[in-house]
Amino acid sequence: MDRFRMIFQYFQSNSESVMNGICGLLALASVKMYTSFDFSCPCLPQYNVAYGLGIMFVPPIILFLCGLILNRQSLVMLEEWRRPAGRRKKDLAVIRYMCSSIVQRAMVAPVVWIIVTLLDGKCLICAFSGSVDPEKFVGFANVSTVLTAQQLLAKVPCKDDELMKNNTSRKAVSRYLRCWSQALGWSILLILIIAAFLARWLRPCFNQATLLQARHWSNYIDIEQKTFEETCCEHSRLFAHKCILHFFESMQQEIKLHSFSLPREGEEAEGDLLRGITDQDQVNKLLTRWYNEKPPLDVS
Numbered sequence: 001m002d003r004f005r006m007i008f009q010y011f012q013s014n015s016e017s018v019m020n021g022i023c024g025l026l027a028l029a030s031v032k033m034y035t036s037f038d039f040s041c042p043c044l045p046q047y048n049v050a051y052g053l054g055i056m057f058v059p060p061i062i063l064f065l066c067g068l069i070l071n072r073q074s075l076v077m078l079e080e081w082r083r084p085a086g087r088r089k090k091d092l093a094v095i096r097y098m099c100s101s102i103v104q105r106a107m108v109a110p111v112v113w114i115i116v117t118l119l120d121g122k123c124l125i126c127a128f129s130g131s132v133d134p135e136k137f138v139g140f141a142n143v144s145t146v147l148t149a150q151q152l153l154a155k156v157p158c159k160d161d162e163l164m165k166n167n168t169s170r171k172a173v174s175r176y177l178r179c180w181s182q183a184l185g186w187s188i189l190l191i192l193i194i195a196a197f198l199a200r201w202l203r204p205c206f207n208q209a210t211l212l213q214a215r216h217w218s219n220y221i222d223i224e225q226k227t228f229e230e231t232c233c234e235h236s237r238l239f240a241h242k243c244i245l246h247f248f249e250s251m252q253q254e255i256k257l258h259s260f261s262l263p264r265e266g267e268e269a270e271g272d273l274l275r276g277i278t279d280q281d282q283v284n285k286l287l288t289r290w291y292n293e294k295p296p297l298d299v300s
Contacts, residue, residue, distance in 0.1 A: 052127025118185030
């Protein structure tokens with residue numbers, strides 16, 4: 001359990017390489033999930049659109065939320081946004097940088113899922129087969145009523161259906177919608193690549209000093225939060241040790257005989273750390289002060 005917790009804490013770190021690795025794993029997981037998913041279109045006019053678009057957009061929302069949860073900076077950014085200004089002002093540029101970084105990484109897996117579904121074409125065929133103009137296809141143009149034509153078009157994704165086995169235009173409708181789906185998928189991929197290319201090459205045209213400052217203080221906020229949590233854990237351990245020794249004051253001789261007490265140097269160090277802190281209210285006041293009045297970034 002401790003090893004699993006250490007691994008989880010390691011993956012929650014702010015290392016860009018780790019976060020990029022997590023994004024890549026989520027993207028691969030999205031592709032694997034889609035390829036192993038048993039897609040079964042209901043082939044009913046009133047359910048096809050909901051099912052097809054649901055498969056296309058609901059899993060990306062789940063993957064996006066997973067990307068936000070796994071990114072440690074999400075919580076750090078929210079805490080920085082919500083905290084009182086106190087003695088340290090909030091830098092909106094740093095918060096924007098953190099938000100942009102979080103969203104970009106979290107969007108990788110959802111975008112991969114959507115592009116894969118569009119290139120495959122099954123979702124679009126299921127969702128919009130009933131919206132095709134029956135006049136464009138001979139097999140559906142001669143149907144007596146429009147309602148029957150829509151019902152037959154809704155059954156296009158179900159190639160094993162009895163009504164579709166002998167229909168010569170079913171494959172034509174499938175090819176028509178798959179072409180549109182793949183064209184849309186490649187178009188989205190091309191737009192994203194062009195946007196990434198422009199962002200990469202146009203970045204030097206902007207103020208690099210501002211970008212470096214935002215990146216530096218974004219990392220600082222994350223490291224400060226982790227250091228504060230580690231210091232709180234160490235302080236809690238020492239405070240608990242002092243409380244237990246005080247509770248078992250009558251057993252001091254037995255504790256010393258069994259070497260449970262800390263060395264003299266350790267006791268002095270504990271006294272320095274816990275100087276002036278003797279009860280729970282004082283600890284709560286210190287934590288409240290840290291939250292409401294963070295000290296300014298000036299160590300002169």
